[in-house]
Amino acid sequence: MIEPLIDPGIWKNRFTLGEWNTHASVRTSDHHYKLPTDIEKQLESQDWFPPALLPYLSHPEISSADPAITKRLCANHLVNFLHYTTLLEHRIVNRSVEVIIHDELEFTIPRRMKTAALQLYTDEGYHALFSNQLAEQVIDFYGMTDRPTTHRRITRLNHLIDRTPDKQRALTWFLIGFVSETIIAKDLREVCQNTLVSSVQEMLSDHLADEARHSRYFSEVFHYLWFQMSDEVRLSSARQLLEILFIFFESDKKWLERSLRSVQLSKTAVQQILITMADPQHHIFRTRSGASSTLQALKRADCFKQPEIRQMFSNRRLLDE
Numbered sequence: 001m002i003e004p005l006i007d008p009g010i011w012k013n014r015f016t017l018g019e020w021n022t023h024a025s026v027r028t029s030d031h032h033y034k035l036p037t038d039i040e041k042q043l044e045s046q047d048w049f050p051p052a053l054l055p056y057l058s059h060p061e062i063s064s065a066d067p068a069i070t071k072r073l074c075a076n077h078l079v080n081f082l083h084y085t086t087l088l089e090h091r092i093v094n095r096s097v098e099v100i101i102h103d104e105l106e107f108t109i110p111r112r113m114k115t116a117a118l119q120l121y122t123d124e125g126y127h128a129l130f131s132n133q134l135a136e137q138v139i140d141f142y143g144m145t146d147r148p149t150t151h152r153r154i155t156r157l158n159h160l161i162d163r164t165p166d167k168q169r170a171l172t173w174f175l176i177g178f179v180s181e182t183i184i185a186k187d188l189r190e191v192c193q194n195t196l197v198s199s200v201q202e203m204l205s206d207h208l209a210d211e212a213r214h215s216r217y218f219s220e221v222f223h224y225l226w227f228q229m230s231d232e233v234r235l236s237s238a239r240q241l242l243e244i245l246f247i248f249f250e251s252d253k254k255w256l257e258r259s260l261r262s263v264q265l266s267k268t269a270v271q272q273i274l275i276t277m278a279d280p281q282h283h284i285f286r287t288r289s290g291a292s293s294t295l296q297a298l299k300r301a302d303c304f305k306q307p308e309i310r311q312m313f314s315n316r317r318l319l320d321e
Ligand SMILES: [Fe+2]
Pocket: 089, 123, 124, 127, 207, 211
């Protein structure tokens, strides 16, 4: 075990989820996450997912088609997003939280950091539950037969873990959790709008309220661990952080193609959309803007004071020179 190098007093009052018992959705929310009885009526003016966040909807073949096509593509996106969330919470974030709880890292973990990790684990279990519940209802509503498959990001993150030597795996799990938990709040904040179907909006706002606490917690834990890492471990962690960041903002080409084909879009339109989504410049832009909270947490932990690390991030255009 590596003991903290500095007076642990400076970490006082950190590593908690605040008043978890009286604030966490799983403890306090009275939402039931069921589709409203007036769903047909709501769909005349409300969306399943904000269309403005799906740039491919502005393709002329979609924007000039019956609005029901846009509605259906938004429903497809919501189901994919919820299915991805369920897997992410259980298989990725909670695996990352386990390494904190069960002393898998080679750093001393304060007791309150473990308690908060156990609370966070509970939150994520609840998020997986309500995401799955809502996804199943939307699937039933449309009679969707194309069952969701594993999101490309989950597969890519698992491959990264498989390629990591055994003794570094716990830290890699932690880094994946840190990236995931610092990007999700911004992601949910953008999605959670009052133009959505009421139960989708309630579910997203419950999730967002929890994730704001999680993001702060993971940033503090990251800072605490980074402080204790050797320069060599910092360098290898920075390399992995870059890889993880770009994985989180890749688009899932296969899924998108299936979704577009489900509304009988022409082959040409599908190809045009897929080419735009795969553009490397768009990928960099999505990563830089979507990961702004992660990049800020790295800055706060003084990660970029190490010139090689600063260089690495500016070479990949996540930082200005
Ligand atoms: Fe969550």
